[in-house]
Amino acid sequence: MKVRxxxxxxxxxxxxxxxxxxxxxxxxxxxxxxxxxVGKLIELEVADEADVEAMCRQLLANTVIEDYRIERDG
Known part of the structure; x- marks a missing residue:
């Protein structure tokens, strides 16, 4: 599954x-x-979209100063 x-x-x-x-x-x-x-766009292909939230909190976004949203294809 692809997510952004x-x-x-x-x-x-x-x-x-x-x-x-x-x-x-x-x-x-x-x-x-x-x-x-300015922001950033990260495109991922993942087997389990349940992991994406954890990926964001742990690595992809600095939640002290950044917000994030997950966009799912389909």
Whole structure:
């Protein structure tokens, strides 16, 4: 089974990478871009989707500063 894990910073956590991207977009002439936040997408093929939650808590996301959601195919 294929699953996707989307990891994002929690609201209020500073995102220097997002800020740099937002600044660069402005420098390139793109106007109207508001706040930019950077996250990560992890695609997994797993035999048992029950393990994915534990994978997220133990390795894939730093739950102190990051939120995650699991998207299942089908």
């Amino acid at each position: 894990v989307v990891v994002t910073l929690k609201p209020g956590v500073l995102d220097p990478q997002g800020k740099a991207i937002g600044h660069a977009l402005g420098s390139l002439g793109f106007v109207g871009v508001g706040e930019v936040r």
